[in-house]
Amino acid sequence: MSSPNNTEQESFDELLLAIINKLEKQDFDFPPLPHIASRVLALTTGPDANASQLIWLIQQDPALTAKIFQTSSSAACGANRKIESLSQAVAWLGLNTVAGTAYALSVQSGVFDVRGYEQEIHELWTHALATGFYGRAIAVQIGKNEDSAFLCGLLHEIGKLLIVHTVNQSQRNAPVRIPWTAMLTLFKESSKEVGRQLAIAWEFPDPVKEAIHLYENHAYYKASSPKNSTVITNLAHHFATHFVDPETMSEDALRALLVVPVLQLTDEAMDDLLGLHDTILAQIETMLI
DSSP states (O other): OOOOOHHHHHHHHHHHHHHHHHHHTTOOOOOOOOHHHHHHHHHHHSTTOOHHHHHHHHTTOHHHHHHHHHHHHHHHHTTTOOOOSHHHHHHHHOHHHHHHHHHHHHHTTTTSOOTTOHHHHHHHHHHHHHHHHHHHHHHHHHTSOHHHHHHHHHHTTTHHHHHHHHHHHHTTTOSSOOOHHHHHHHHHHHHHHHHHHHHHHTTOOHHHHHHHHHOSTTGGGGOOOTTOHHHHHHHHHHHHHHHHOTTTSOHHHHHTOTHHHHTTOOHHHHHHHHTTHHHHHHHHHHHOO
């Protein structure tokens, strides 16, 4: 790619500054949730959530119903289970995991303006889904709430999607487009706060809000949720990074993370989690649009 000329560089700098100012002022254009995603989230975070209501809601969307079957069947395959109904899918995956799956599928369908960055967004969703599934598996290993861990992992970096959406809205008439390398800088500076604001606007459950804000580095010790979801999300994020790019996070580096003894995971438990690669890959492939 040729270097930008002075005019292009000036246009790029102006656009980037305008976007940074927008993010710093928290002047966000929160896109509305799809109807199904909004109803699913409200249902599963309410005090009267139950499987029959969730099944009825999902059945209103035949394409979504088919995807849920695919995902649950993929998850059950390794255990020689056969999923033949949505009620079996909910029983096998768990209420919030099915809800999170429905939510992820709905949100991928055009909620955010990601034009021009489709491949990169595909990679972001891959990492998010892997974090969700590894979070669920870690929770199973230590006897914690696996559904909450899945939802936290799935949504822990959703602020990045809103940043891409904000950039695209801002550069709609711009003569140059922001390259992905600049987008990564915006992520580093703003994604946690943007995600926190989006979690408030979309009324995410409290454990998810905490995971978004505190999962990185060692900030997880500040979390107040009794479900350990933020700590689990920290390790699940690293597992997802290893899943996507083992050179960035090697197996040895993964085992050496300080969060591993915090979660009291044995070497055998880590072996089991590392052995889930193919199963999680199959699950992710059914959920990417």
